[in-house]
Amino acid sequence: MQSLIGTGVALVTPFKNDFSVDVAALKRIVDFQVENKIEYLVVLGTTAESATLSKAEKELVIQTVIEANKGRLPLVLGVGSNNTAEVVEELKTSDLSAFEAILSVSPYYNKPTQEGIYQHFKAIAEVSPKPIILYNVPGRTSSNMLPSTVIRLAQDFKNIVAIKEAAGDLVQAMQLIQHKPKDFLVISGDDMIALPMVLAGGSGVISVIAEGCPKDFSEMIRLGLQRKVDEAYALHYRYADLIDMIFEQGNPAGIKEVFKSLGLSENTVRLPLVNVNQDLADRIKLIVKNLNIT
Template identity: 80%
Template structure:
């Protein structure tokens, strides 16, 4: 799964001002990623506001990205949830032929035990026709998928090939890197600690800031993978303020504000999300205007 080495981005779903999915803007965003060095694209993750999309809108997003991509980059599809049987049904019925892997989040809200998390992903592994990236994001799911559970899954199911680790805990990430099977990828899901994770042995990132500043962020990750530490950290510190700002008032409101200032899409989000404040919008504009894209 060398396709998962480097920088992937969790694509937003751009909306028109009146709220409809903006397929023209989504096409521009896909091309912006490809033209600026991103290695793969993640469709319908959390950043895509997938929880607020209808089934028809999800299909529209998928087909728009496939058409815009034209086979140029590997695609990863978000297929997850807290209803195991429903996720299994989607895996058995959806056409996944355009995708390299799925990204599947640890069950949220239910707060399962580690054994429950294991059994959930066991069922997914037995159903999925393509490789699986686990997704651990305790800040959203209210439960932490512990390294022992991840390693158990990675050892027992050959189609579980990676984890997007977004606990924001570098020690936990290092435990994964220390004990993982050789074939298994540990991918950062936290933009601020992406470079330390890469330097510790991680394979890269699935990023939010990376889609706003794809050339710089993907360059940073490649420099890190090539052990060019000083050059990589120079870019990290160039982007650190922007990373903080885009998450200051929620994701994807922050990154959508960046896209608006870049002229790629509107900044529209769907309730219960709201736009960032005028103060944050102005600070993001100042950063975008000053940053050497």
Template identity: 80%
Template sequence: MQSLIGTGVALVTPFKKDFSIDTEALKRVVNFCVAGGIEYLVVLGTTAENATLSPQEKEQVISTVIEANNGRLPLVLGVGGNNTMEVVQELQTRDLSAFVAILSVSPYYNKPTQEGMYQHFKAIAEASPIPVILYNVPGRTASNMLPETVVRLATDFENIVAIKEAAGDIVQAMQILKSKPENFLVISGDDMIALPMVLAGGAGVISVIGQGFPKEFSEMIRLGLNRKVDQAYKYQYLLADVIDMIFEQGNPAGIKEVFASLGISENTVRLPLVNVDQNLSSRLYHFVKKTNNSI
């Protein structure tokens, strides 16, 4: 899965002020990422606010991204949930021909045991016609998929090819890296520790900030993959403050504020999310303007 090495971004879903999907802005986001050197795009991840999208709107997002991308970058589709049978049914009925892999989050709210997580992803692996990227994000799911469960799944199912590891724990990531099958990819799901994970043997990142600063962030990851450590860390420290800021009042409210500052899309989010406050908006605006003027 060479197409999953480097920087992928979990695309936002831009909304107009009336909360309808802004397809033209979504196309601008895609083009901005492509021009900035991003390696692949993730459609309908958490950052897309897919929990607040209707089935028809999800189809609208998918078709818009496919059209805007026009085959330029590999696409990954978020297909996950806490109802295993429903996820399996979607995998059996959805046309996945435009995608190189699915990204499937571990079940949220149910809080399954490690064996429950294994059986959930076993069912998904057996149903999916394309490769599967596991997604561990205990801050959202309230349960942590442990390294031994990840390695067990990676060993038992050839089409489970990677994990987006977003526990925010570099030690846990290193445990997976130490024990994983050779070709299994460990992808950071945390922007702030993406570079350290790459230097420890990771394959890259599925990023939020990467879509707001695609040139800088994707270059940082490429430098890390090429072991050009000092140059890579220059980008890390350039972007460190804005990485903190975009998550300060929730995702994707922060990254949408960056896009508003760039003139790419509105900063509208859907309830129960709300816009960042004026103080953070101002800080993000000034960071964007200062960074764009200094590069």
């Protein structure tokens, strides 16, 4: 899966001030990623506020991204739930022809055991027509998918090809990298430790901050993959403060504030999320200006 090496971005769903999907802004954001050499786009992930989108809105987002992308970059689609049967049915009935792979989050809220997580992804792997990227994000799911479970899945199912590892635990990431099958990809889901993970043997990142600074962040990952450590860390530290800021009051409220500063979209989020406060908005606006992101 060479197309998944490097930097993918978890696209936001931009909203107008009336909370409707802003199709024009979404097209601008896709163009911004493509023009600044991101490797691939992730549609309907966490950052897309998928939990607040209707089925019709999800289809609108999918078709808008496909149309705007025009085949220029590989696409990955988020297909996940804490209802295993629902995911299986969606994979059986959806047209996934435009997508390179699916990204499927570990079941949330139910708090399954490791065996429950294994059986969930086993059921998905048995029906998925596309390669699967596992998604471990215990800060949102309240359930950590352990390296032993990931490696078991990777060994048992050839169409489970990667993991987006977002536990924020570099030791756990290194255990995955050390023991994974040869061609299995360990992709960072945490922007602040993306470079250390790449230097430890990871394959790249599915990023939030890269949406706002795609040119430099994707270059940082490429430099890391080339083992050009000093040049890569220079870019890391250039954006480290902004990474902290965009997650300070939640995602995607922070990155949407970056987009507002760049003139790409409004900063509107849907409840239960709310906009960042004025203090953080002012700090984001200032740092975006000082970084001279184009």
